[in-house]
Structure formats: structure tokens, C-alpha cells
Amino acid sequence: MARKLAAGNWKMNGTTEALTEVAALTALLEAEACEVLLCPPATLIARMADMAHGSALMIGGQTCHPNASGAHTGDISAQMLADAGASHVILGHSERRADHGETDEDVAAQVTAALTSSLIAIVCIGETEAERDAGVTLNVVGTQLAGSIPEGADLSRLVVAYEPVWAIGTGRTPTLDQIADVHDHIRAELSGRFGSAAQDVPLLYGGSVKPSNAAEIFAVSNVDGALVGGASLKAADFGGIVSALSGA
Numbered sequence: 001m002a003r004k005l006a007a008g009n010w011k012m013n014g015t016t017e018a019l020t021e022v023a024a025l026t027a028l029l030e031a032e033a034c035e036v037l038l039c040p041p042a043t044l045i046a047r048m049a050d051m052a053h054g055s056a057l058m059i060g061g062q063t064c065h066p067n068a069s070g071a072h073t074g075d076i077s078a079q080m081l082a083d084a085g086a087s088h089v090i091l092g093h094s095e096r097r098a099d100h101g102e103t104d105e106d107v108a109a110q111v112t113a114a115l116t117s118s119l120i121a122i123v124c125i126g127e128t129e130a131e132r133d134a135g136v137t138l139n140v141v142g143t144q145l146a147g148s149i150p151e152g153a154d155l156s157r158l159v160v161a162y163e164p165v166w167a168i169g170t171g172r173t174p175t176l177d178q179i180a181d182v183h184d185h186i187r188a189e190l191s192g193r194f195g196s197a198a199q200d201v202p203l204l205y206g207g208s209v210k211p212s213n214a215a216e217i218f219a220v221s222n223v224d225g226a227l228v229g230g231a232s233l234k235a236a237d238f239g240g241i242v243s244a245l246s247g248a
């Protein structure tokens with residue numbers, strides 16, 4: 001059985017004043033039956049990791065460079081994330097793929113770097129609306145999955161997030177059957193490639209998850225948690241999603 005994980009992605013949101021939400025969230029967390037992670041902008045990682053110390057909350061990054069160090073102005077390495085107190089890193093989010101042209105090959109190199117620095121890699125995949133309409137969702141997701149996970153990856157440090165691009169930040173979500181189809185496909189593809197270790201890889205759904213739809217999504221086959229954008233910015237909303245997962 002895969003671990004359950006509620007992961008929040010703050011994207012390019014949050015300055016010092018947002019730390020009050022972190023304090024509120026840690027106060028809300030009890031003995032949750034799931035893991036809880038927030039991935040703030042890099043500027044807040046160290047401070048949030050200090051605040052989360054001793055609580056159930058973990059802190060992660062939103063991307064990393066494949067190299068450990070060097071002449072890459074503006075980039076951040078996996079080693080630096082780990083040094084700042086991160087335990088996880090989101091890789092290959094569709095906004096990184098769209099805004100920065102990241103390919104599956106780039107993502108695979110980032111995963112290698114993350115695993116080398118003992119981070120847990122959350123690999124994001126998902127189809128566009130045009131691809132869903134064209135009936136090629138499973139092909140697209142399968143290709144991204146195959147290309148974004150490097151050979152020999154340690155599956156015990158891997159999480160996969162299925163995020164349909166058209167559901168991110170739109171308030172629209174796939175039907176529960178559509179989510180089940182993709183998650184079952186991801187599990188089958190991982191099992192075909194990596195064998196029984198694939199059963200332990202948490203598969204997250206992402207795209208317009210909120211407290212009001214979380215429980216029904218968490219009841220879907222092969223959904224082990226969520227990657228949450230907008231609703232992770234407020235402790236009360238994210239806390240509601242954590243409770244739904246904890247009780248699922």
C-alpha cells in the first residue's frame with residue numbers, strides 16, 4: 001500500500017506575512033493518518049522548515065536544476081533545497097513544462113538530482129484539454145511517465161502526481177471515472193516497468209482539489225492523495241483536505 005500524501009504547491013505566492021498560515025496549519029495538524037507537505041517559493045523554504053520542525057508538516061521545493069552547483073544564474077539545486085530543510089521537490093509541473101520548456105528528459109535529469117540529494121521527487125504529468133478531446137490522454141500520460149522517470153530510480157523516493165492541465169486553477173475537475181482510468185493506468189505502467197515496488201508509489205491527483213470535493217476524489221481507486229495549488233494557501237482549506245485524506 002502506498003503512503004498517503006497531501007501536498008500543497010504555493011507556486012509564486014507567499015511572502016513573510018503568509019507564515020501565519022503555516023503556524024495555523026501546524027496548530028491544526030493532529031495525529032494525521034497521512035503525510036502533509038507544503039512547497040512554498042524558495043525564499044520561504046528555510047523559514048518554513050524551521051517553523052515545521054517538530055510538527056507533522058514537511059517542506060518541499062517546486063523545481064531544481066539537474067546540476068549540484070555551477071554557473072546557472074537564478075537556478076537552485078536539489079542539494080540547496082535539502083540544505084534549506086526541504087524533504088521533497090515537485091518536478092515537471094505543467095507550468096514549468098509550459099513556461100520554461102521543460103521536457104521529459106529534463107525532468108528525468110532533475111529526478112536523478114533530487115534522488116541523489118535524498119529528496120523525494122514528486123513527478124507531475126497530465127494532458128491538455130486538446131489531448132483529452134482527441135482521446136489520447138492515456139498515451140500522453142504514459143509517455144510523460146516513461147520519459148520523466150530515469151532508469152534505476154529508487155521508487156521508495158518517488159511520488160507521481162496526475163494533473164490534467166485543463167483542471168489546474170480552473171475549478172474544473174475530471175469525473176471520478178476519468179481520474180480512476182488514469183490512475184489505474186499509471187499504476188499498471190509503473191508495475192510493468194518496475195514490478196511490485198510500484199505498489200508503494202503514492203499517486204496524487206491534482207487540479208482544483210478543495211475541501212468540498214476532496215473526500216470523493218480520495219475514494220477513487222489508486223488515488224493516494226492530492227497535489228493542491230490554490231486551496232493550499234489557506235490553512236483552513238488545506239486543513240480540510242488533510243482531514244479528508246486522513247479519514248479516507
Ligand code: PGA
Binds near residue numbers: 163209
Ligand atoms: P490548483 O493547482 O489546485 O490551484 O488547481 C494544482 C497544481 O497546479 O498543483
